[in-house]
Amino acid sequence: MSKPERTSTHFSMNESLLFEEGSPGRCAFDLPQLDVPRKEMSELMDPELLRSEIPGMPELSEVDVIRHFTRLSSWNYHIDLGLYPLGSCTMKYNPKINERMARLEGFALAHPYLPGEMIQGALEVQKTLENCLAQISGMDAVTLQPAAGAHGELTGILMVRAYHQSRGNPRKKILIPDSAHGTNPASAAIAGYVVESVPSNNRGTIDSGELRKLVNDDVAAIMITNPNTLGIFESEIAGIAESVHAHGALVYMDGANLNAMMGITRPGDFGIDVLHINLHKTFTTPHGGGGPGSGPVAVKKVLEPFLPYPVIQSNANGSYSFNYDRPHSIGKVKAYNGQFGMHVRALCYILANGAEGLKEVSEVAVLNANYIRSKLKDAYALAYDSPSLHEVVFSDRLQARKDVHVWDIAKRLMDYGFHPPTVSFPLIVPGAIMIEPTETESKQELDAFIEAMLAIEKEAEQNPELVKSAPHTTRVGRIDEAAAARKPVLRWRAGG
Amino acid sequence: MRYIPNSQADRQRMLAEIGVDSMEQLFSGIPEKLRLRRFLDLPRALSEPELLEYFRKRASKNEIDPALFIGAGIYRHYIPIIIDALISRSEFYTAYTPYQAEIAQGTLQAIFEFQTYIAQLTGMDVANASLYDGSTGLAEAVLMGQRITRKHKFLVARTVHPEYLAVVDTYVKNLGIQVEFIDYTADGRLDLEQLERKLDTNTAAVVVQSPNFFGTIERTHVIAEIAHKRAALSITNICEAISLGILKPAGEDHSEARTADIIVGEVQSFGVPPSFGGPHVGFLATRDKYVRQMPGRLVGMGKDFSGRRGFVLTLSTREQHIRREKATSNICTNQSLCALMATIYLATVGPKGLREICEHNVLKTEYAVTQIRQRTKHRVLFAAPRFNEFVVQPADSRQFPGLPLSRFYPELGNARLLCVTEINSREQIDAMVRSLAS
Incomplete structure (x- = not known):
C-alpha cells in the first residue's frame, strides 16, 4: 500500500528551528533611549562576573518571530478546531471572555507583596472563588495555592499528614485504588507515605470487601477518584468513607472528574475530607499545551488549621487580607498565592453559569x-x-x-x-x-x-x-x- | 447556557436514542441519599456585559503603578506586544499536553526551543520543559540533589528568596532531609567562611541564589568550587532571569569544578506578567549525566518512520504515569504556555536586546542608589555589586516604597527592598528620591 504524499516544500510545513533561522543584525526589539548616565559594566562590577556572549542565540526580526510561531501553531490540534475527547482531561471550550478578564491590567500587573489596601480587587476575586468552590464541593475551606492537580494532591496529603501528626502519629500508608491516576501514588510518596493498592471489583469500582481488610490504624488516608477513572460513580462511597473513618483515617478525593457532578452530588456530602479541584478541567481555564493548570484544595473543618499559608481573611469592615499567622499550617507549597490568572478565569466561568448553569x-x-x-x-x-x-x-x-x-x-x-x-x-x-x-x-x-x-x-x-x-x-x-x-x-x- | 451547543430539543432526541426517558435516569448510578436536591448556593448567573463590569471594577481596585519599585521575585519588565498576539492563538492556548505528537508538533517544537534557550543562557547541557514556578523548581532541585548524592544535608543561603525556602521546607520535611542555613556577610553576599566550616562529606549540595534576594550578585563559581572540593553538588537558583543576559552563568567556566550542577529558577521576567504571583514559569537545567534524575517533562528530537524530523515527549520512564510511586517527581505537566511566552520573548529581544535590557537595569539601579545616597539620609545597605534590586535602611518612619524585609529578616529592622528596572524612567526615580529627601 502506498502512503499518501505528506511532504510539501512550503515553509508552513517545514519551519526550521529558531536557531537555524537567525541572521546577525536582525532585530525585533527597541528600548527607549537611556535617560541616566551611561557607565561601562566593568566599572560597576568585577569583570569576572560578566559574560561575553550567548552562544547560538539567534537574531530575528519581528516578522520572522511572528511567522515562525504562527507556522508552528498550525501544526497543533486544539479545542477551537474540534472535539478533544480525552478521558479524565475534560477538554471543554474555553470561553473567550475568561482570557480578556485575566488580561485586565489591574489583574495582570498586580503584585502580591503590596500592602493590603493596594490589592483588594485581587483578594476579593480569590476569596469569592474560594467560596464558590467550597459550595460546589460541599467543603468548608479552600486554598488556591497549588499550581496544578498533582500539586494539589501533594498539598492535600501533606495536610492529612499534619492532621495525624497533630494527634501524635503521622501513620504510614496511603491506600489507592488500582484504577487511579499515576500522580496519586507519586504524590503520596513525596509526602513520605508508603502506597498500598486496592483492587477493583468486576463492576469497575472499589472492592469494598478487600478495602475493609486493608484498612487499619497504619492507614493515614485512602485516595479515591469519584466518579472514578472509568466514569463510574463509586456507589458504596458513603460506606467506604465510614469504614475508613472508623479507623481514624481520612478520605482524599481526586477531583479530576468533578464535571460529572456539579449541583448533582457533593463530595462533602458523601464523606470526603479533602479534595483537589482542577480548574483547567471543570472550570475552563485553558490547558495551554500542558500548563499552567491550577489545583485548589478544599477541606472539611478538621483540616482547616493545616491549610498552606497565607489564607485570605474577610474582615468585618468588608475588606480582605492575607493572614500569615497560621501556626499549624503545612507551610507554603508555592511562592505567593497560586496561579491567580487561572483564578480570574475560573471565577468568570462560574459567574457566567450560576447554580443552574x-x-x-x-x-x-x-x-x-x-x-x-x-x-x-x-x-x-x-x-x-x-x-x-x-x-x-x-x-x-x-x-x-x-x-x-x-x-x-x-x-x-x-x-x-x-x-x-x-x-x-x-x-x-x-x-x-x-x-x-x-x-x-x-x-x-x-x-x-x-x-x-x-x-x-x-x-x-x-x-x-x-x-x-x-x-x-x-x-x-x-x-x-x-x-x-x-x-x-x-x-x-x-x-x- | 451559552457555552452548551445542544438545545433542549437536541437533548430530548439524544435521550430517546439512548433509550432513557429523562436526564434523571442517567444519574441512576448515584444513590438517592447522596443526591443534592436543591440548587447550589452561588451568585446568580451574569451576562457577558455584567461580567465585564464585575471584573473591571475589581481590577481597578488593585494598584499597578510601576513607580512602586517593588520586585522581590516578581519583576516588571517591558512585555513586547507580539507575545500576547501569538499566545492568544487558540492553536497554542487551547491545546492539551502534547501526548499525541503527530498533531502537537507546534507545542513540541516550541518547548524544544525553550529547552535550548535555557541551556544556552545557563551554560548547561540540558533543560527541562519547564516547571510550575521557581519556588517549586527549587524544591524539585533539592530532591534531585538527594537522588543523585543519596545524602540528606543541604547547606542553603539565607539570601535565597524566603518564600522559596518556605516551599523547600514544606517539600523536604517529611523525607529526612535537613536544611542548614548559611548567613550573609556585611556586603550582602554568602559568608564563604561559614560555608567552608559547615561543609562536610555528608553534605548533598550547596544552594545559593544569584542575584540573591537583596539583589547582590554572588560569586557562584567560587561557591561551586568550594562545594565540589567536598564532593557536594552546587545548585544555583535564579529569580531574576533577565540577569542572564549579562552575568556569567553559573553553568559556564573554563573549569568544570567551578560550574554548578543544577541551575534552577524562575523566568517570569521573560515576558510573563506579574499576575499577582502566577502563573509564572520555572526551569531546571543540568549536566547530561544527570538527565535521568531530572523532574518534569522533556521534549526530544526524533524522526518519524519515513525519516522526517519531529519532536516528542521523551524519557517518560522517569515519570509518574509509568513509575507511579517510584517516579522522580509527582509532576504531571509543565507550564507550557508560559514557557512559550518566554521563548517568544527571547526570540524577540535577541542576544543584543537582552544585553541592553540588562545594562538599563543595572544603570538605572545604580542611578537610584547614587541619588538616594547623595540626596537623602537613608542608608543603602550592602556594598557588593548588584543587579536591579537594593536594600535601604530608612532613617525615619516616613512612607517608603518597596518591600518591608522584617517579616523575612527581623535583624534588618525597618529595611526595605527596592527594585528598579528598564521600565522606570529617570523622572520616576527622581520623584521617588525627592519624596525620600524632603
Whole structure:
C-alpha cells in the first residue's frame, strides 16, 4: 500500500528551528533611549562576573518571530478546531471572555507583596472563588495555592499528614485504588507515605470487601477518584468513607472528574475530607499545551488549621487580607498565592453559569458521554457494564483479534480530523479507550466522531494495515519514540 | 447556557436514542441519599456585559503603578506586544499536553526551543520543559540533589528568596532531609567562611541564589568550587532571569569544578506578567549525566518512520504515569504556555536586546542608589555589586516604597527592598528620591 504524499516544500510545513533561522543584525526589539548616565559594566562590577556572549542565540526580526510561531501553531490540534475527547482531561471550550478578564491590567500587573489596601480587587476575586468552590464541593475551606492537580494532591496529603501528626502519629500508608491516576501514588510518596493498592471489583469500582481488610490504624488516608477513572460513580462511597473513618483515617478525593457532578452530588456530602479541584478541567481555564493548570484544595473543618499559608481573611469592615499567622499550617507549597490568572478565569466561568448553569453543564456532559456509549457499544467492547457518567471506557479487545490495537485506532482517528481519546489508561483495562466528550460538543460533532469510530472499526476488520500504519495525513508520521529515548537529543546545538 | 451547543430539543432526541426517558435516569448510578436536591448556593448567573463590569471594577481596585519599585521575585519588565498576539492563538492556548505528537508538533517544537534557550543562557547541557514556578523548581532541585548524592544535608543561603525556602521546607520535611542555613556577610553576599566550616562529606549540595534576594550578585563559581572540593553538588537558583543576559552563568567556566550542577529558577521576567504571583514559569537545567534524575517533562528530537524530523515527549520512564510511586517527581505537566511566552520573548529581544535590557537595569539601579545616597539620609545597605534590586535602611518612619524585609529578616529592622528596572524612567526615580529627601 502506498502512503499518501505528506511532504510539501512550503515553509508552513517545514519551519526550521529558531536557531537555524537567525541572521546577525536582525532585530525585533527597541528600548527607549537611556535617560541616566551611561557607565561601562566593568566599572560597576568585577569583570569576572560578566559574560561575553550567548552562544547560538539567534537574531530575528519581528516578522520572522511572528511567522515562525504562527507556522508552528498550525501544526497543533486544539479545542477551537474540534472535539478533544480525552478521558479524565475534560477538554471543554474555553470561553473567550475568561482570557480578556485575566488580561485586565489591574489583574495582570498586580503584585502580591503590596500592602493590603493596594490589592483588594485581587483578594476579593480569590476569596469569592474560594467560596464558590467550597459550595460546589460541599467543603468548608479552600486554598488556591497549588499550581496544578498533582500539586494539589501533594498539598492535600501533606495536610492529612499534619492532621495525624497533630494527634501524635503521622501513620504510614496511603491506600489507592488500582484504577487511579499515576500522580496519586507519586504524590503520596513525596509526602513520605508508603502506597498500598486496592483492587477493583468486576463492576469497575472499589472492592469494598478487600478495602475493609486493608484498612487499619497504619492507614493515614485512602485516595479515591469519584466518579472514578472509568466514569463510574463509586456507589458504596458513603460506606467506604465510614469504614475508613472508623479507623481514624481520612478520605482524599481526586477531583479530576468533578464535571460529572456539579449541583448533582457533593463530595462533602458523601464523606470526603479533602479534595483537589482542577480548574483547567471543570472550570475552563485553558490547558495551554500542558500548563499552567491550577489545583485548589478544599477541606472539611478538621483540616482547616493545616491549610498552606497565607489564607485570605474577610474582615468585618468588608475588606480582605492575607493572614500569615497560621501556626499549624503545612507551610507554603508555592511562592505567593497560586496561579491567580487561572483564578480570574475560573471565577468568570462560574459567574457566567450560576447554580443552574453548572448543573446543566454536568447533565449535558453525562448525556453526551452516554450518547457516545450507546452508539459505539456494539462496535467496541465496553470495559465495564456499570452506568457511565461523564466518560465511557471501551477496550480494543474486539479489534485486537486483527492485531489492531488502541494506539492504531488513536492514530487513525487523526486522519478523520479528530484528536484521539485517552488511550492505555486506566491501567486495569488492557487497551483502554477512554472517551470524555464534555458538554461543549454539539450532537453533530458527536455524530461525526461516532461515524469516524465506526468507520475505523470496519477498516480494522477489512483493511487492518491501513489502521496500523496511520496516521497518513498529518505533518509528521509516528515518531520513533524508542530511538528518541535511547539517545536523547534535548536541545539544538550548532552543527549538531 | 451559552457555552452548551445542544438545545433542549437536541437533548430530548439524544435521550430517546439512548433509550432513557429523562436526564434523571442517567444519574441512576448515584444513590438517592447522596443526591443534592436543591440548587447550589452561588451568585446568580451574569451576562457577558455584567461580567465585564464585575471584573473591571475589581481590577481597578488593585494598584499597578510601576513607580512602586517593588520586585522581590516578581519583576516588571517591558512585555513586547507580539507575545500576547501569538499566545492568544487558540492553536497554542487551547491545546492539551502534547501526548499525541503527530498533531502537537507546534507545542513540541516550541518547548524544544525553550529547552535550548535555557541551556544556552545557563551554560548547561540540558533543560527541562519547564516547571510550575521557581519556588517549586527549587524544591524539585533539592530532591534531585538527594537522588543523585543519596545524602540528606543541604547547606542553603539565607539570601535565597524566603518564600522559596518556605516551599523547600514544606517539600523536604517529611523525607529526612535537613536544611542548614548559611548567613550573609556585611556586603550582602554568602559568608564563604561559614560555608567552608559547615561543609562536610555528608553534605548533598550547596544552594545559593544569584542575584540573591537583596539583589547582590554572588560569586557562584567560587561557591561551586568550594562545594565540589567536598564532593557536594552546587545548585544555583535564579529569580531574576533577565540577569542572564549579562552575568556569567553559573553553568559556564573554563573549569568544570567551578560550574554548578543544577541551575534552577524562575523566568517570569521573560515576558510573563506579574499576575499577582502566577502563573509564572520555572526551569531546571543540568549536566547530561544527570538527565535521568531530572523532574518534569522533556521534549526530544526524533524522526518519524519515513525519516522526517519531529519532536516528542521523551524519557517518560522517569515519570509518574509509568513509575507511579517510584517516579522522580509527582509532576504531571509543565507550564507550557508560559514557557512559550518566554521563548517568544527571547526570540524577540535577541542576544543584543537582552544585553541592553540588562545594562538599563543595572544603570538605572545604580542611578537610584547614587541619588538616594547623595540626596537623602537613608542608608543603602550592602556594598557588593548588584543587579536591579537594593536594600535601604530608612532613617525615619516616613512612607517608603518597596518591600518591608522584617517579616523575612527581623535583624534588618525597618529595611526595605527596592527594585528598579528598564521600565522606570529617570523622572520616576527622581520623584521617588525627592519624596525620600524632603
